[in-house]
Amino acid sequence: MNPSAGALLASLECWSVAAADPWVRLRELLEKHSRSDFGRAHHFGSIRSEEEFREAIPPMDYEDHRSWIERCAAGEQNVLACDEPFGFERTSGTSSEPKWIPLTNGLREEFARGLAAWFRGWQGRCPEVFAGSAYWAISPAGMIPDTSVGGLPVGAMSDVAYFPDDVGARLADWLVVPDLSGDVFEGTAEALLATPDLSVVSVWSPTFLLGIDAVVRKLRPGKTWRDLWPKLALVSCWADASSAPWIPVLRERLGGISIEPKGLLATEGITSLPDEIDGSPRLASECHWHEFLDENGDHVPVNELRIGQRYEVLLTTAGGLFRYRSGDQVEVTAAGVFPRLRFVGRMGNSSDLVGEKLHEQQVLDAFAELGVRGFLVAAPKVPGYELWLEDLKEEGRVMNLLRRNPYFDQALRLGQLAPVKTCRLPPDWSLTLASALVHSRGGRLGDVKLPALLTNIDPEVVASWLG
Structure with missing residues (x-):
């Protein structure tokens, strides 16, 4: 095993959590943030059940959160969460105004729990991913750093910033870090070609990886990724909805390397992760509080989700998003405590x-x-x-x-x-x-x-x- 990968796995051990009643975590979250302005306005301190939580807060989209987030960005304290944001990540919205997602230590802990479960599955299903170096898509291209009115950083944060400091530091040690001062695809391709022991690649969009591949083909014509990186055991990327047509193209370029469909991970939070046993995307209930709305906008409990039906996802996270309409639609492929979920597209487009x-x-x-x-x-x-x-x-x-x-x-x-x-x-x-x-x-x-x-x-x- 690569020593850096071993150190990373050791740092994740404390974030490996056993299955627990998600309501217990939600109750702890509400208690922790009951003294925030948002918590007081929605009576967090008196909520004693899931039903009371739903009655206190309607489903909220980003615009419902915007004024609260703007107050956080201006430097006000105890607005959305008592765990103050250390920065904001920008993500695109349906309007011309980008969305600013608060990043807090509590949110980083939730992401760490997801990463621990994800890597635990890799240890069981494909331990070869930890044999060499890793490439994790850190792509600041197109993102110009900014600072909020209150002096907090906005945008251009690396993926390791989503995790607690000890986990992020060890993850960074394991990663290939390209020089992105010039063209992002050229810089990444050159860094990967200089890393013969590359054993795992994790990106978001398959088209992003194909952009890197276009440069690889110019530098190493006639070679597949299997030819160039014999230790490469797995590529993780989106494989559903609009990403699905690109998977056959990517599979051909990889030369037989396994592709694992990435779960539904977003800047706002994690909805699904590859299951530890079979790798199929399952509900990431150890990360956040998830809810589901049917086509009529009615709430459906997790234990009543029906196979073949499609639902909109609501997220409640330690970052300060409450009953947040993610805009993601999923289809249930298997029911149970950890239902299997396939991303089918964005709502409302x-x-x-x-x-x-x-x-x-x-x-x-x-x-x-x-x-x-x-x-x-x-x-x-x-x-x-x-x-x-x-x-x-x-x-x-x-x-x-x-x-x-x-x-x-x-x-x-x-x-x-x-x-x-x-x-x-x-x-x-x-x-x-x-x-x-x-x-x-x-x-x-x-x-x-x-x-x-x-x-x-x-x-x-x-x-x-x-x-």
Whole structure:
């Protein structure tokens, strides 16, 4: 075992927690923060049950939290949580204003519990990941550091900042750290090629890893990752929803190296982690308090989640987000104490120019059924849509599937929508689009989930991005 990996595993032992009643943790969290302004306003001190918790706080999106977070950023104390934030991470929102997520020591502890469970699974299923060095996606590209009014750092924090100091320090010792003063992909590829004992890679988006691979192919033509890094045992990345079409491409480039679908991890918190036994994403109940809303917006207890049904995820974390509508939708693939959850997409991303009610999930399903890659752009001024595809020969089949939506089909037949304009995607379009989205919305390059439906960007802007 790599000595740095061994030291990291030892530091995580104290964060390995046995399964416990999640309500106990929520009650402790409410008691701890009952004297914060948010806690007083929502009567944390008198909450004695899950039902009372739901009655005290309605489901809240980021805008409901924004004024409280802005007070924290201004330097006020005991606003959202009695555990004061040491900084903020920026992530993209649905509006032009980025979201600032408070980072607290309590949140770092919750992330450490998740990391301990995740790595415990690796120890049992694939201990070879700890044999050599690791690459963990730390991608400040597109993220310019800032400082809040109260003097706290904003943005450009490394992934190790999400963990307690001792864990973060040992994780950093284990990692390959590229020189990112220039091009992020070139710097990372060169650092990895100088690390022959690379044994595990963990990134967010598969398209980010393919960006690194594009440079690797130029520097080592004709070589797969298996050829270049014989110790590489596992690659962890998103593999569901809009990331799914890229997995076959990545698998071919890796040359047979195992790909483990990453659980649903976000800046705000962790919803699912690879299970210790079989690696399938399961509810990360040791990390935060999770709730689920059905399609009617009704609360569904964890023990009543139904296989095959889709739910919106609510998070309550030690970072100061309470009953937070994550915007993530999951499908239950197995029930139980630790239900298995598959990420299916973001909630609420739909287009309704003339009553067609076209949802991103419908676009994703069409692309997935045909195994094609691309996206759809809404053009309100026309009104109509632009369909961007790698292979224009697939236009007819894609449109046939999209027209399963009867309202979309009717709008096209009646001329309410203009005929869909089809555009060919250029090579490396995924990286170009991801970089443009980071520049326009904020966030980090490695965290971008490429959308299947763009609804709030002018098609001419998209065309200018893609050349």
